Amino acid sequence: MGKVTGFMEFERIEEGYKPVPERLKHYKEFVIGLDDRQAKVQGARCMDCGTPFCNSGCPVNNIIPDFNDLVYRGDWKDAITVLHSTNNFPEFTGRICPAPCEAACTINVNGDAVGIKSIEHAIIDKAWAEGWVAPQPAKIKTGKKVAVVGSGPAGLAAAQQLARVGHDVTVFEKNSRIGGLLRYGIPDFKMEKSHIDRRVAQMEAEGVVFKTSTLIGTMPEGSKVTNDAKTVISADELKAQFDAVLLTGGSEQSRDLPVPGRDLDGIHFAMEFLPQQNKVNAGDKLKGQIMATGKHVIVIGGGDTGSDCVGTSNRHGAASVTQFEVMPQPPEEENKPLVWPYWPLKLRTSSSHEEGCMREFAISTKAFTGKGGKVTGLTTVQVEFKDGKLVEVAGTEKDYKADLVLLAMGFVNPVATVLEAFGVEKDGRGNAKAHTEFDNGYATNVPKVFAAGDMRRGQSLVVWAIREGRQAARSVDEFLMGYSDLPR
Template sequence: MADPKGFMTTPRQDWPRRPVEERVRDWNEVYVPGALLPVISEQADRCMDCGVPFCHEACPLGNLIPEWNDLVAREDWRAASDRLHATNNFPEFTGRLCPAPCEAGCVLAINQPAVTIKNVECAIADRAWAEGFVPPRPPDRLSGRTVAVIGSGPTGLAAAQQLTRAGHTVVVYEKDDRLGGLMRYGIPEFKMEKHHLDRRIEQMRAEGTKFRTSTAVGRDVTAAELRARHDAVVVATGATAWRELSVPGRELAGIHQAMEYLPLANRVREGDLEVSPLSAAGRHVVIVGGGDTGADCLGTAVREGAASVTQLDIYAQPGAERDDDAEPWPTYPKLYRLSAAHEEARDLGTAPVADADARLFAASTLRFTGDDGGRVRRLHLVEVDARRSPVAGTARALPADLVLLALGFSGPDQGDGLVEQLGLAMDPRGTIVRDRDFATNVPGVFAAGDAARGQSLIVWALAEGRAVAAAVDRRLTGSSRLPAPISPYDRPMSV
C-alpha cells in the first residue's frame, strides 16, 4: 500500500471521454488518447489493500488487484504487467469491455466511489504493449497431443493460448473470415479498436497456435473428421442463438436482429463494404432491449446518421444509488449508468420522447405496423408495471423504419450441425451439458464459455477459457499446472 491515506485524499477520476461532437464523427475509441496515464498512478493509490479483498471474489479470473494497484502506484509497470497477465490473457479486452464487477465488490465502494480498477487494468495492458513487456511465450517442448478449439471468441482464444503454452498443438476453427468472434463483428470499433485484437492474435501465432478461418465445423469440416484429427475438442462457439420478439407485424421488412445489424457496420470498418445495407442513415431507429448490445446499436446508429434513435427497456429506470436491501454490497447492482452511447444520444437529442438519454424505461412492444409495401413504419408500445403488466391508458406509437432487436441470446446456434453431429446433450435452456471437468457426454469433447454457461460477461468467458484449458491438459497428460479460476458451476455473487 503505497499511500495509506490515498483513498481519503484522492477523489476518483475516470478516463475522460472525447467531446461528443468530436467522437460521433469517427469510429475511434471514445476516450481521450493518452489521458489515462497522467492520473492512473494516483488512482491506483486509492486502493486500500484491504485484508479481505472482495474485488478478488467479484472477479471470476481472480485478478490480483491490490498487488498490481500497488505496483502501478509505485510505477513499476513491468511487475504490474506480470501480475496482471498471471491471471488474465487479454487484459486490454476486459479493460475496455468488462462492466467491472470487481469495482462493485471494492471494499472502498461501501461508502465511497470505488477504485478505478478497470482503468488501471487497461493502463497496465496498454503500457505493457508500448514497453514490450508481452513478447510471445512459445512452449519449451511439445507434448505430441493436438487440440481443436471451435470458436475464436474470448473463451476460445484464452483456451487456445493456455493449451499452446502448455505444449499442445492447438488449431482454432472459426466460421467467419476473420478471427475474434463477437469481439470482431459484434463489438463496435468505438468500444474497442480492432488493432488490440489483431496484435494478440499475432502473439498467439508466434507462440504456435494455428488458425483456420472460414471453416464452420459441422458444415465445412464434419465433427467426425475433427475428432479423428485431434486428441481433444473444445467447443467454444458462444451463445449466438438470438431471442425473438413474437408480436404482430414481426414479419415486416426493416426489423432485424442486432447481430444482423452490427456485423455489417463492423465490416464497413474492415473495408469489406462501402456502406452497410442496413445503415441507419436518415432513418427513425427503435432498439428493443436495454442491455449492452442495444447500447452498441445505439452508438452505431448515431454514427451512421440516424434521423432519430430510441431504445426501449422493459425494466423500470433504476436509481443512481445501490439498494442495500435488494442488492447489498458486494453484489453487482443494477444502477442507472450512462454509457458513452447514451451520453451521445442525450447530448444530441436523438430521442425527444425518451425518459432519459435515448431510453424509454418500463416499455413493452405490442406490435409493428407498416406501409403498403410491407415495410415497418411504426412501433406500438405500452408502459408496464413491475410485474410487466400493461398500464392502462399508456399505449402509444413511435415512428420506426428500422427496428433492431437486442433481446439477448439463449445458447449456441444449432443450425450448422455441430451439436447434432457431435451428439452433444443439451439442457432445457439450450446450452451444452457438461460435468465438473468441463467434459461433455462425448468422450474427448469439452464445452466452455457462453455455449455451456449461457450468455455472460467477457470476464467470465476468459475465466472459462483458462479453466477448460486446465481440464483438457489434465485429461491429456494426467496432471496440469495451468490455473483453473472457476468451476463450471460457479456463478456471480448474488443475494
C-alpha cells in the same frame, strides 16, 4: 499497500471521453485513458484489504491489490506480469468489461471505488507500448493435438494456455476473421480490432494455428448468424484428427419478438446490424448494408447490445434514436449497504446514450405497423409488476414512428447445429451441458469433447469467457497428460 492514507486523501479519477461531435465522425476509440500520474494516484487509493472482495468480484480473480500497489510504486513491468498471471487479454477487459471488481471494492461501501478498470487499461497499453508483451512458446512439445472451435475470448484464452504447455492447437472460426463476438459484436468505437490482431500474431508465434472461414458441423438452414464459411468439416472428421476438441462458440441465437408485423422489412436483429458495420470498417464490401441514416430508429432492449446499436445508429446519422426497456427504470443510485459487494441494479448511462438517445422504460411492444411491406411504426403499452408478473397498464397504448427497428433483447443459446453435430447433451436452456468442477470439468457427454464460454454458460461477459477458457484449458491438459500445471 501503496499509501496508507491514500483512500482518504485522493478522489476517484474517471477516464475521459473525446467530445461527442468529434467522435460521431468516426468509428475509432474515443476514451482518454489515465496518464502515469493519474494511474499512480488511483493505485494509491487501494486499501489492500485483509479480505479484498475485488478479487472475488472479478471472474478471473485478478490479483488487484498487488497490481494497484505496483503501479503506485511505478513498477509497471511487474504490474503487467501480475495482471497476465490471471488474465490473458487485459486489453479486452480494460475496455469492455463492466468491472464487477469495482462494485465489490471495499471503498465502494460508502464512497467511490478505486478505478481498477482504468488502471488495468493503463497497464496493458503501457506494456504493449514498451514491448513487454512477447510470445511465450513452449520449450517442450507434447505431441498432442487440440481443436478449439470458436475464436472468441473463451477460445483464444484456452488456445493460448494450451499452446504454452506444449500442445499443438488449431483454432477454427466460421468467419473470415478471428475474434468471434469481439470482432463482430463489439463496435470498433468501443474496442478497435487491432487489439485482437496483435494477440493473434502473438499466439501464432506461440504455435497456434488459425483456420478461418471454416464451419464445424453442418451449415444451419436459413441461419441469420453472420459467417463467411467456405469450408465445412464434420464433427466426426474433427474428432478423428485431434486428441481433444474444445467447443467455445458464442451464444448467437438472438431472442426474437413474435408480435404482429414482425415479418415487415426494416426489423432486424442487432447481430445482423452490428457485424455489417464492423466488416465495412475492416474494408469489406457489402451489398445492402443495413443503414440508420436519416431514419427514426427504435432499439428494443436496454442492455449493452442495445447501447451499441444506439452508438452505431448515431454514427450513421439517424434522424432519431429511441431505446426501449421492458423493465422499470432502476434507481440512479444503488443502496450500497444492501447490495455491496454484489453487482448493483442501478441506472447506467453509456457513452452512446450521451451521444443522443431517448430512453423509455417499462414499455412493451404490442405490434409493428407498416406500409408496402416496410415497417413504419410500432404500438407500445406501459407495463408494471403485479403479483410478480409484468402486466399491461390499461389506457397507455402509444404509437411510435419507426423506419428501422433493431432487436437487442439478448441471446438464448448457441446455434444448435454445432452441439447436435457432436451429439453433445444440452441443458434446459439449450447450452452445452458440462459441469465446472475440477475433476473432469468442462467435459461433455461425448468422449474427448469439452465446452466452455457462452456455449456452456449462456450469454455472459468477456471476463467470464476468459475465465472459462482458462479453466477448460486446464481440464483438457489434465485429460491429455494425466496432470496439469496450468492454473485453475
